Amino acid sequence: MNWTWFHKLGSPKWFYEISGRWLPWFAVAAALLLGVGLVWGLAFAPPDYQQGNSFRIIYIHVPVAFLAQSCYVLLAVAGLVGLVWRMKLADIALQCAAPIGAWMTFIALVTGAIWGKPTWGTWWIWDARLTSMLILLFLYFGIIALGQAIANRDSAAKACAVLAIVGVVNIPIIKYSVEWWNSLHQPATFTLTEKPAMPMEMWLPMLVMVLGIYCFFAAVLLLRMRLEVLRREARSSWAKSEIKALVGAA
């Protein structure tokens, strides 16, 4: 197998060029998918036979919660790559993705609270899935705080990587122990592996929204990473000319 692409990923300059080409695609795809999914889900999907129109927040809640969880796995994978292959881009990815993941977790909690009020009669309850989302938020805060506390950039990235890996091993244990402790939340609504329990016309906008939110994540992550790469490579000649071009254009 040819591994050149993998080693090329370690070069900030190559990443900056290639991500500049990908970024518009992700951004356009995110805008299109999210726009279509939102209008479809919020206006055209049939109302739920029990929850009426209040269920429509599912089209925001579920994709965001999805992303919040997979983002943490991404942190751990980036951490592992950074620790094993000493790839600087993985360090950058880890530190750029953590705040996005924290925001997504926060949005998932808020939309869940808004949804919970009409359906459960309470906006917060110490239920297993709600609690594990809250714990996930705290795990994100831990990583962000550790990254901010260590002044040396390389050590900060490595320390965050170790913490993310320990955390990702712990996540299933936390999830199951909390579930054992108390559960009220409905089981996962959206899986790709099983036949959907909801009718097609409700499920399809959800699929569009999930794809859209992932494209949005990719676009935001690339944007943040490009900025960080420029900041770190500010002394190299290619970065200087890029910055000059950017400032000149604006």
Added chain:
Amino acid sequence: MSSVFALLLARESRLLFRRPAELVNPLVFFAIVIALFPLAVGPESQLLQTLSPGLIWVAALLAVLLSLDGLFRSDFEDGSLEQWVVAPQPLPLLVLAKVLAHWLFSGLALVLLAPLLALMLGLPARCLPVLLLSLLLGTPILSLLGAVGAALIVGLKRGGLLLPLLILPLYIPVLILGSGALQAALQGLPATGHLLWLASLAMLAVTLLPFAIAAGLSISVGE
């Protein structure tokens, strides 16, 4: 290799005994936290008995965490940690000896103190074996997980509040299983399931976490 383990264990114990205050402080903290609750929620014995499993476990968890804050600090400052990192013996093994020595004195003392405080909270005496067993299985996990955090922040000047922030979320399974076992015992239900889970988590922690602690230490030393 095992002789290094024994030597290190002896060295750590000697060092710990030269600073007895550091051993006693977490115990006093544990007792004070427990004493705060009757003052805060009222002296009703029925209520205190219902709350006691959670109270004991939360207090034990915080006491272990706070006792770990300075686990590697003096070794970091006098340069012994650097020697550990370059030593021919595997770092995870050395780390395990260090954490074990710490647990043998502070963790075990906590386990022994807990029944007294539990009886003061009104926990019936028939629950004491479960309390002892759950703490015996749980506190090593707490020590090892806390050591990961302590290793990561050892180089920081002001790491105080950071350690709980990093580590408390990771303590949740132990808290749930430990207080769950005690709750089950209090209601007269079998607690074996919870205890077995705690035991398997303890095995997992003893086998895997020394590597994470070692990784954290090499990062902090390399800085």
